[in-house]
Amino acid sequence: LSSNRTGSYQCNPVSIMLSKVMLAFILILLILLTVAGNVLVCLAVCASRRLRCLTNCFILSLAVTDLLLGLLVLPFSALLQLNEEWPLGAVFCNFYISMDVMLCTASILTLLAISVDRYLAVTMPLRYASLVLPWRVAVAMASVWTVSLAVSFLPIQMGWNTVNGTVQNHGPWASEGKCRFELNRPYVLTDSLLTFYLPLVAMCWTYLRILRIARAQAKRIVIVALREHKATVTLAAVIGAFVVCWLPYFILFTVLGLQEHPDPGTVPEYSIVLWLGYANSALNPILYGALNRDFRSAYTHLLRCRCPMYSRWRSQTGRRPKDHPNRYEKNHYKVEPDTPTQYPSL
Numbered sequence: 001l002s003s004n005r006t007g008s009y010q011c012n013p014v015s016i017m018l019s020k021v022m023l024a025f026i027l028i029l030l031i032l033l034t035v036a037g038n039v040l041v042c043l044a045v046c047a048s049r050r051l052r053c054l055t056n057c058f059i060l061s062l063a064v065t066d067l068l069l070g071l072l073v074l075p076f077s078a079l080l081q082l083n084e085e086w087p088l089g090a091v092f093c094n095f096y097i098s099m100d101v102m103l104c105t106a107s108i109l110t111l112l113a114i115s116v117d118r119y120l121a122v123t124m125p126l127r128y129a130s131l132v133l134p135w136r137v138a139v140a141m142a143s144v145w146t147v148s149l150a151v152s153f154l155p156i157q158m159g160w161n162t163v164n165g166t167v168q169n170h171g172p173w174a175s176e177g178k179c180r181f182e183l184n185r186p187y188v189l190t191d192s193l194l195t196f197y198l199p200l201v202a203m204c205w206t207y208l209r210i211l212r213i214a215r216a217q218a219k220r221i222v223i224v225a226l227r228e229h230k231a232t233v234t235l236a237a238v239i240g241a242f243v244v245c246w247l248p249y250f251i252l253f254t255v256l257g258l259q260e261h262p263d264p265g266t267v268p269e270y271s272i273v274l275w276l277g278y279a280n281s282a283l284n285p286i287l288y289g290a291l292n293r294d295f296r297s298a299y300t301h302l303l304r305c306r307c308p309m310y311s312r313w314r315s316q317t318g319r320r321p322k323d324h325p326n327r328y329e330k331n332h333y334k335v336e337p338d339t340p341t342q343y344p345s346l
Helices: 003-046 055-072 074-082 088-123 134-150 153-158 185-218 222-258 268-291 294-303 308-317 325-335
Strands: none
Touching: 003 055, 003 074, 003 268, 003 294, 003 308, 055 074, 055 088, 055 134, 055 268, 074 268, 088 134, 088 153, 088 185, 088 222, 088 268, 134 153, 134 185, 185 222, 268 294
């Protein structure tokens, strides 16, 4: 028995180390996918003439938000996940948590803005160009960031999210080497309602309206119905991914907040649902490429430009890539004479 016990004790450190290595590999892979995917989206919108429209300003804003999340939040979340202690101090801990809340909120509210934009494009196609103007898009994006800032840095830095009203991770009662996100009932209810539940209801309502109108259009105009059907499928996929990724987190967030749990990070399920929500930032660029032809063509063109061996082989054989911009200029616009501004790509 003693030998069996000794063997089990010797195996435990090895298994723990292997599990940490596997976890680190998964988290690093998710971070790299988030950063690379959203950089690709930004480059695609900026480089492709087909993607330069007001609707894609929201897509670009969402990609920048998810990119900042991948660069400024996810590495420290991975550090906190893999380390038993927080080595960067209380001030940076509160800054990191504030950035996390702000960027996740901005990502969610930008998805809401995209769904509203698609709703206007489908329900008011003749008035869309006069309603969705550059200054209104700018005001919408500024509003997204203002609300995101208001529910993140302000309450956390002022201590409005804690039970005793003091700034978290500061004071003699704060645990050394810990980075805690404290919750109280008023903050949790306000934050979850403004940044998740109400946007979720609004997005689902706009999607149902779009679906109903798209079905009605299918009986009248085949070309328009085809366009709106594609936009509806893309919007449904984005909203579906959003719900699957973030709903478990906000349910647990609300429950723990109503209980005024002193340290949600110690709950085993909290880390799982939090990283599931983070995965939404890596999933969005994949959905654009899978469901939108213009993004897929832009991705392909950008990736081929980054591969000199492929470009050299193409020039030697004298063949053009399938989605070379000249083909779009010569053929694509003959079939679809409308401009990207009239019919947004998403």
